Amino acid sequence: MSERRTAGARRYPRSPAEWVAGAILYALAGLSLVLLIGPSLIVIGISFTEKLYISFPPEGFTLRWYEAFLDHDQLIDSAFVSLRIAGWVTVLTLALGITSAFSLVRGRYRGRTALSAFMVSPQMLPGMVIGIAVLFFGSAFGFYQSNPMVIIAMTVFCLPFVVRIVMARLEVLDPSIEEASANLGAARTQTFFRVTLPMILPAALAAAAFAFIEAFDNLTVALFTASPRGRPLSVELYTLVQFDSSPIVAAISSLEILLALLMVFVIGRTIGLEKI
Amino acid sequence: MHVEVDSLDKSFGPTRVLKGCSLGIDRGEVVTLLGPSGCGKTTLLRCIAGFHVPEEGRVVIGGRDMTLVPPWRRDVGMIFQSYALFPHLDVRRNVEYGLSVRRVARAERDRRVAKAIEIVSLGGLADRYPSQLSGGQQQRVAIARVLVLEPTVLLLDEPFNALDAKLRYAMQVELRKLVKNLGITTIFVTHDQSEALTLSDRVAVMRGGEIEQVAAPLGVYDTPASDYVADFIGSANAIAGEARAGRLEIAPGVGLASRVEGGAVAIVRPENLRVEPIESETDDAWCGRVGFVRALGATVEYEVEVPGRDAVKVLALRLASDDVLELGQVVRVSLRDPDACPVLPAPAR
Ligand SMILES: Nc1ncnc2c1ncn2[C@@H]1O[C@H](COP(=O)(O)OP(=O)(O)OP(=O)(O)O)[C@@H](O)[C@H]1O
Ligand SMILES: [Mg+2]
Numbered sequence: 050m051s052e053r054r055t056a057g058a059r060r061y062p063r064s065p066a067e068w069v070a071g072a073i074l075y076a077l078a079g080l081s082l083v084l085l086i087g088p089s090l091i092v093i094g095i096s097f098t099e100k101l102y103i104s105f106p107p108e109g110f111t112l113r114w115y116e117a118f119l120d121h122d123q124l125i126d127s128a129f130v131s132l133r134i135a136g137w138v139t140v141l142t143l144a145l146g147i148t149s150a151f152s153l154v155r156g157r158y159r160g161r162t163a164l165s166a167f168m169v170s171p172q173m174l175p176g177m178v179i180g181i182a183v184l185f186f187g188s189a190f191g192f193y194q195s196n197p198m199v200i201i202a203m204t205v206f207c208l209p210f211v212v213r214i215v216m217a218r219l220e221v222l223d224p225s226i227e228e229a230s231a232n233l234g235a236a237r238t239q240t241f242f243r244v245t246l247p248m249i250l251p252a253a254l255a256a257a258a259f260a261f262i263e264a265f266d267n268l269t270v271a272l273f274t275a276s277p278r279g280r281p282l283s284v285e286l287y288t289l290v291q292f293d294s295s296p297i298v299a300a301i302s303s304l305e306i307l308l309a310l311l312m313v314f315v316i317g318r319t320i321g322l323e324k325i
Numbered sequence: 326m327h328v329e330v331d332s333l334d335k336s337f338g339p340t341r342v343l344k345g346c347s348l349g350i351d352r353g354e355v356v357t358l359l360g361p362s363g364c365g366k367t368t369l370l371r372c373i374a375g376f377h378v379p380e381e382g383r384v385v386i387g388g389r390d391m392t393l394v395p396p397w398r399r400d401v402g403m404i405f406q407s408y409a410l411f412p413h414l415d416v417r418r419n420v421e422y423g424l425s426v427r428r429v430a431r432a433e434r435d436r437r438v439a440k441a442i443e444i445v446s447l448g449g450l451a452d453r454y455p456s457q458l459s460g461g462q463q464q465r466v467a468i469a470r471v472l473v474l475e476p477t478v479l480l481l482d483e484p485f486n487a488l489d490a491k492l493r494y495a496m497q498v499e500l501r502k503l504v505k506n507l508g509i510t511t512i513f514v515t516h517d518q519s520e521a522l523t524l525s526d527r528v529a530v531m532r533g534g535e536i537e538q539v540a541a542p543l544g545v546y547d548t549p550a551s552d553y554v555a556d557f558i559g560s561a562n563a564i565a566g567e568a569r570a571g572r573l574e575i576a577p578g579v580g581l582a583s584r585v586e587g588g589a590v591a592i593v594r595p596e597n598l599r600v601e602p603i604e605s606e607t608d609d610a611w612c613g614r615v616g617f618v619r620a621l622g623a624t625v626e627y628e629v630e631v632p633g634r635d636a637v638k639v640l641a642l643r644l645a646s647d648d649v650l651e652l653g654q655v656v657r658v659s660l661r662d663p664d665a666c667p668v669l670p671a672p673a674r
Contacts, residue, residue, distance in 0.1 A: 228376055229409035231396040233423035233470065243426070247413045 089306050096299035103294050114300035124301070127285040131265050134199050134281055138264035141204045143257045146211030147249065151241070153212070154219040165216070172209035179206050180273030187274075198274040199281060206270050207260035214256040218249045251320040258312050266305055327352035327387060327510045328373065328478055334381035335368055342368045343379065344534040352477075353508040355501065356539070357521040359557065360531030366514045369531070370480050373512065374403045386478060402471030402509075404481040408463045410455040416466050417442070417451040423474040441473035444503065460487045464496065472507070479504060479511045485520065497523050518558055522546075530554045548667055555592040555667075562593040562637045565671055573668050576611035576634070576658070581666050588671030595640035597665055600627055600656040611658040613637075615650050625649055629658055 063071070091105060099109035118124055153165040171179060183202035184194065192198065226248070230240040268283040275284050282301070290298055328350040335343040342365045350356050358366045371377045373384055375396035383392045391399055411419050418425075420441050424434045442451055445465035455463055464484060471479065481500075485493045501524050504511045515521050521528050522542040529539040530553075538550035549555035552563040564575040568583040575581060575591050583589055606612045613631035620643070627639040627650060637658060643649070650656065660666070 223407055223409060225405045225407055225409040226411060228396070229403070229405055229467075229470075230411070230422070230426075231376075232374060232401070232403045233426060233474065234397050235422075235426045236395075236397050239426055243422075244411055 092299050093303045093306065095296050096303040098296050098299075101295060103296055103299060114296045115304075117295070117297045118300050118304075121297070124282070124285060124289075124297075127280055127282045128301075130196060130279055131282040134196060134203065134271075135261045135265040137200045138203045138207055139257045139261045141200070142207050142211045142260045143253060145204070145208055146215055146256065147246070147253050149208075150212045150215035150219055150249075151245065154216050155224075168212050169209040171205055172213070176206055176267060176269035177273065180270040183270075184273045194274055194276045196276070196279065196281075198276075199271050202270045202274045203264045203267060206267065207263050210263075211253065211256040211260055215249055215253050218252040219245075222248055255316050255320050258316055262309050262312060265308070326350065326385075327354070328512070329385040330369070330373065330382070331385065332382040333369070333372055333379040333384070335365075335372060335377055335379045342534050343372070343382075345382070346531075346535055347382075348529055348536050348539065350510055350512065352510055353505075354527065355504060355511040355513065355525045356527050356529055357513045357515055357525040358529050358531055359515060359518060359521045361557070362516070364531045365534040366531055367482055370403070370482055370512065370514055373478075374401050374480055375399050400476055401478045401480060402474060402476035404464075404467050404471060404479070404484045406482045406484065406486060408455075408467045410463055410466055410470075412455050415452050415454050416447060416458070419455070419466055420469045420473050422470060437473050441469040444472060445469045461492050461496065464488065468500070468503075472503075475507075477510060479509045480513075481511070482514045483516065484513075485515075493520075494523075500524070521558075528558070530557055547665075549592060549669075551669060552590050552592060552672060560595055560638055560640075562595065562598075562635070563590050564593060564635065564637075565590045568668065576631070577609050579611050579660060579663075581663055581668055583668040585668055585670045589668050590671050592667045592669065593637070593660070594665070595626065595638040597661050598637065598639040599659050599661055600629060600639050600641065600650065601659075602650060602654055603657045604655070606632070606655055612656060613658065615652055615654045615656060618649060618652060620649050627656075629656055631658070 094107045095103055095105060096114055097110050097112070098104065098107035098114075099111045100107070149168060153161060153168065180202055183198060183205065187193065187198055187201075222245075227240050227244055230244045231237075235243060266283050268287055271281050271284050272287065275281055280288075286298055286301060326349040328348075330346060330348040332345040332347050333343045334341065334345060346365070346369055348356075348369075358369065360366055368377060372379050373386075375391070375394060378393065383390055385391065386399065386401065411422065414422065417438060421434060421438045424437060429437075442448060445468050447462065447465050447469060450458065450462060455466065458466065464487075467484075485496055488496060497520055513521075513524055515524075525542060527539055528542050528545050530537045530545060532553055538545055538554045540548070540550075545554055545558050549558065549561075552561070555561040556563060566573050566575060566589060568585050568587060568589040571583055571586075572580045573583040573585070573589050573591055575593065581591050583591075600615075603612060606614075611631065613629040613636075615627050616630040616636060617626075617628035619626040623643060625641045625643045627641065628636050629639060630636045639658065
């Protein structure tokens with residue numbers, strides 16, 4: 050084999066087995082990327098089609114499906130319902146997530162490990178199970194399908210995610226930083242607000258942003274807990290596609306993708322994605 | 326006494342870490358806590374700072390019983406080994422922290438922060454964040470952050486471990502001057518005996534959760550309370566034997582005056598011994614073979630293997646014109662000054 054000089058860094062030679070392993074690795078990574086991004090690209094493509102029904106490949110280019118969405122009062126209303134729900138869920142998961150994570154990591158009481166396993170367990174459950182559970186539990190107390198019920202169920206659904214991320218952050222914090230604060234004269238609550246909270250907030254906010262997106266577009270939880278009137282967007286869309294296959298659904302999905310990307314972009318710019 | 330630790334007991338689960346630990350420190354005094362890893366130095370310091378509540382005993386500071394007072398109400402500054410700076414605050418706000426917690430007025434706050442930053446010569450770095458500072462600079466911020474509160478007691482837990490030898494030495498000298506000027510009662514934990522000897526008015530040697538001896542640096546060196554202390558501070562040959570009629574024979578023909586009768590141990594410092602090459606070993610003298618040589622430049626350490634006895638460590642000064650003895654060389658060992666060897670009762674086994 051002749052030695053080749055390249056402009057880049059020199060490497061030690063690779064064995065054929067290494068070469069094959071590398072090729073397989075890249076192929077798999079490429080495949081997952083296609084599987085992850087492909088559907089989104091297809092949806093975005095369809096949203097600009099001139100055809101009257103969902104079909105691929107799209108034909109022509111038009112913005113009429115976006116206009117149709119903006120003109121569709123019921124859909125717009127439900128989008129605002131979803132935004133309100135997502136806002137509440139974000140606030141609730143932040144408040145509950147930070148306090149419970151703090152107690153689970155810094156507390157000294159019996160059954161702490163059991164409790165923390167319990168706290169994060171809803172993440173193992175399908176959204177449907179949580180939706181049904183909250184529905185039955187609520188109706189036992191005369192509390193029926195409504196937006197507050199969606200908010201509660203969605204909070205249960207999203208909370209473990211926030212708790213887990215905040216716990217992970219707290220666990221790597223050097224406890225002597227909080228001790229130093231106490232040593233400098235800060236009582237417990239002062240230490241929490243001046244030292245602990247600022248150090249875990251970026252991670253908590255990033256987690257809450259994902260809770261926002263989840264609460265905005267989750268269907269399974271909302272399906273069982275939303276009232277028939279003033280439904281969130283996900284449920285509204287679900288019923289829409291049952292008898293209407295117009296590309297308006299693709300337009301709305303594309304807007305949701307845009308919202309998620311915007312969120313990721315903002316987090317990346319302010320907090321840093323590596324915090325999650 | 327400014328700080329008084331009175332028979333503290335502290336356990337973690339089944340392990341009893343502090344066992345009736347007592348220590349008194351005068352106002353403005355600098356005391357180092359010295360002891361092997363795990364003997365309870367950090368635990369004692371944390372009891373004084375209020376991070377641990379001892380099961381038994383009292384911590385009295387300035388005449389007030391502080392045992393059950395939470396850390397934020399003690400007038401005690403602590404420097405942590407990891408510095409524990411607030412990563413989300415810049416240097417100025419780190420230093421300002423204690424004042425802002427106490428709601429000190431803005432003007433006075435600024436004045437005191439500026440002064441503290443100046444004392445530790447961090448002038449140009451006030452706007453940097455901890456992650457943008459070197460280890461030595463972070464160390465200074467930690468010190469300034471505590472000094473700005475003008476504490477009467479300062480606790481330091483192995484604060485210089487992360488620094489290189491030169492900076493470490495400079496910081497030791499600086500710290501000593503600083504606390505002496507300000508008259509702060511200081512307790513300093515260290516593993517490093519030279520640090521202990523440089524820095525302190527008195528050295529407290531800890532052993533298994535108790536204070537074994539407290540004395541001036543040269544005091545613990547010259548008149549150790551036990552062979553444990555002797556071995557811990559500097560290096561020592563602990564030579565055991567039976568003392569009879571006021572005399573302890575540590576080698577053939579080498580006797581020391583002893584106030585102890587029966588089982589005794591003599592502490593012989595390596596620098597108190599001399600070696601000279603001889604032709605062959607004899608039974609009636611202290612002699613052996615050189616088993617190990619460590620030539621350090623200004624000094625040479627020998628380990629002499631004596632048949633039928635413990636090996637002895639010898640420290641010799643060396644000039645460039647001196648010959649270093651070879652391994653295996655037969656030598657005679659002799660004492661420079663027999664009066665400089667304390668004889669202690671043999672430790673109970
Ligand atoms: N929070 C704790 N929980 C359980 N055991 C502890 C705790 N803190 C200390 N210990 C134990 O107490 C003993 C003394 O610890 P301490 O940290 O006081 O030792 P030290 O003298 O500071 O040692 P080093 O020189 O290594 O820092 C050790 O055996 C340690 O394992
Ligand atoms: Mg320690």
